Amino acid sequence: MKLGELTERLFIEGVLRNYLGKRPPFSRLGFPDDAVDFLPLAPRIVVSVDASSIASVKLPWRSLGDAAWAIATGAVSDHIAKGSRPAYALVSLGLSPDLDLSEAKAIVRGLSEAFNYYGVSWVGGDTNSSRDPWISVTMIGFTTAKRPPPRSGARPGDAVVVTGRYGAMGYVALRGVEEASRTTWVVEKTRRPLVDVRVGTVIALNYKSIHASMDVSDGLGFTIMEISRLSGVGFRVEKPPLVFKEVYELCEGRLQCLYELSLNGGEEYGVVMTVSKEGLGNVVEDLESYGVEYEVIGEVVEGSGLKLEGVNKVAIYGWDQFGGYVKSA
Structure with a gap:
C-alpha cells in the first residue's frame, strides 16, 4: 500500500501515534492536539531545529530506518554540545504519496528507536507531502548552565x-x-x-x-x-x-x-x-x-x-x- 492510498489522518492515527512517547508529566495537551505543554525540567530551556532530506544521509548501507536514526542523532547532538539534556521532540515529516507504507513505517520506527535510545520523548509534530522525503526535528532540552557555551567564545590560551x-x-x-x-x-x-x-x-x-x-x-x-x-x-x-x-x-x-x-x-x-x-x-x-x-x-x-x-x-x-x-x- 502507498501513502497516497491512505488519508493523512489514517497515517497519523494508525501509524504515527503508536510511536509517540507518553504525555509529559502534568501536561494538559497532547495527541491529537496541535501543541503540547510541559513543565521545565531545569532553569534554562534550549530549543533547536535540525532538518535534512533523507537522500542526503542515505548512504548505500543505511536503511531508511538508519537514515532516520542519523537525522534524530544530529538533533540530539546539537543539545549535547551546549550542555543541554534533550527531553522532548517534535517531528515534521515530508513524505511522498508514492512511498510504500512499509517504507514510511521504517522511517518512523528509526526515529522512535533513536529517541528511545537517547531518552527523548517524541510528543508530536506534523506531516506533509513531498516528492523528496525529509525530516525536521524540533528538539527541546534543559540545562543547568547559566551560560551555555557558544561557538564564538574561544580565547587564546584555551x-x-x-x-x-x-x-x-x-x-x-x-x-x-x-x-x-x-x-x-x-x-x-x-x-x-x-x-x-x-x-x-x-x-x-x-x-x-x-x-x-x-x-x-x-x-x-x-x-x-x-x-x-x-x-x-x-x-x-x-x-x-x-x-x-x-x-x-x-x-x-x-x-x-x-x-x-x-x-x-x-x-x-x-x-x-x-x-x-x-x-x-x-x-x-x-x-x-x-x-x-x-x-x-x-x-x-x-x-x-x-x-x-x-x-x-x-x-x-x-x-x-x-x-x-x-x-x-
Whole structure:
C-alpha cells in the first residue's frame, strides 16, 4: 500500500501515534492536539531545529530506518554540545504519496528507536507531502548552565578538547562511497552514528571554564575552522584526536594520514571544546569519571585558522547541504 492510498489522518492515527512517547508529566495537551505543554525540567530551556532530506544521509548501507536514526542523532547532538539534556521532540515529516507504507513505517520506527535510545520523548509534530522525503526535528532540552557555551567564545590560551573517535566518515569522504561500502568496519561504525549524552552533563557542570563548544556534525576540521572564524583566533593542533583502531592500522601511525582521515568526514557527533587552563583539570576529571572518550589535541592561539604540528598542510573538507563535501582550507 502507498501513502497516497491512505488519508493523512489514517497515517497519523494508525501509524504515527503508536510511536509517540507518553504525555509529559502534568501536561494538559497532547495527541491529537496541535501543541503540547510541559513543565521545565531545569532553569534554562534550549530549543533547536535540525532538518535534512533523507537522500542526503542515505548512504548505500543505511536503511531508511538508519537514515532516520542519523537525522534524530544530529538533533540530539546539537543539545549535547551546549550542555543541554534533550527531553522532548517534535517531528515534521515530508513524505511522498508514492512511498510504500512499509517504507514510511521504517522511517518512523528509526526515529522512535533513536529517541528511545537517547531518552527523548517524541510528543508530536506534523506531516506533509513531498516528492523528496525529509525530516525536521524540533528538539527541546534543559540545562543547568547559566551560560551555555557558544561557538564564538574561544580565547587564546584555551586548551582544545575533542570527545569521541574519528576516521570512519573521513574514509567515506576521502576514499569514496563505493570503496567504503566494501569496508566492513566503516559500514559498521557509520550505519547508525551515536552521541555520548554524558558530554552534555560535563559541559553543564563546567560551563564557566568552557569558553566555546560545537558538535562535530560536518567534519572535525570544519568544526575547528568554524570556531576559529567566529572567535577570531587560531588553533594549534599538536596531536590527532582519538581514532578507531582500524584507522591507526591503516595509517601505520603516520601523522599525515591520521590527520587527513580524522579531520575530514562528518556525523561523528563528538564535541570540540575550548577550555581555560585553570578549568581543564576539572573538565578532564569529569570526562574520565563519566567514561567519556576524549583527547586534548592542542591550544587556542592568536591569529586565525588551523596549524597542524609535524605535518604538511592537510586539505580540510566539510559537509555543505547545497554543495556536498566542499574544501574549507
